[in-house]
Amino acid sequence: MKKRFTVLLILVGLGLFGACGGQATEPAPEIPVKGLVTMVDLGAHECIPCKMMEPILKDLQREYQGRAAVIFIDVWKDRQAAGRFGIRVIPTQIFYDKEGKEVFRHEGFLDKKSIVHVFAKLGVQ
Template sequence: MKHTALCFALVFVLGAGVCFAASPVPEVPVKGMVTMVDIGAKACIPCKMMMPVMEEVEKEYKGKAAIIFIDVWENKDQGAKFGLKVIPTQIFYDKEGKETYRHEGFLDKAPISERLDKLLAQ
């Protein structure tokens, strides 16, 4: 009986380590590039709504702008680092790394593209 409990505890601990391990956080903003970071969580409903938008934007701006997603439920220190109040939050940076715009909540593709195009034209 003790062995069963010990095995269960070990599986639980090892499983928890895999399930709750934080994914690596990229450097934001990306040096020398226009950067957009979407900060949210994979399990948050409005954040899930952003995922297809972010995939399209990432494909469209590949090589032109850095498009980054950070999961604050996996990387708990990132919320404070970026001064978040709500998720999702999108932050835009110019090529010099200066924050130029911040939006809280779901953001559709058109305003994202408009903002990125404006930053890329500078």
């Protein structure tokens, strides 16, 4: 399992992830969302740490609806997203303030408490 994950990280890091997944099914939403603190999580539905984050992201989407945007992009389906956001590994979380400026970036699994902490620092109640 560890070997497979390492290969995945190398493929993403080299920009070769397109060989691992399908076609983009729909374009990414506008990021950052105007007027809202935005967190975008770039990963893949098949990635183990990404799967671990899925319920956290769903909870945050419900809890912060209308106050912060929480967006997931599957880089194996949206092949251009990795280059667009300059990611090296998945998952990667990027946080934007209300003005749309990138203010924080994290690579790897990020727990709910840490995400809530970043939201609070950005003024989201």
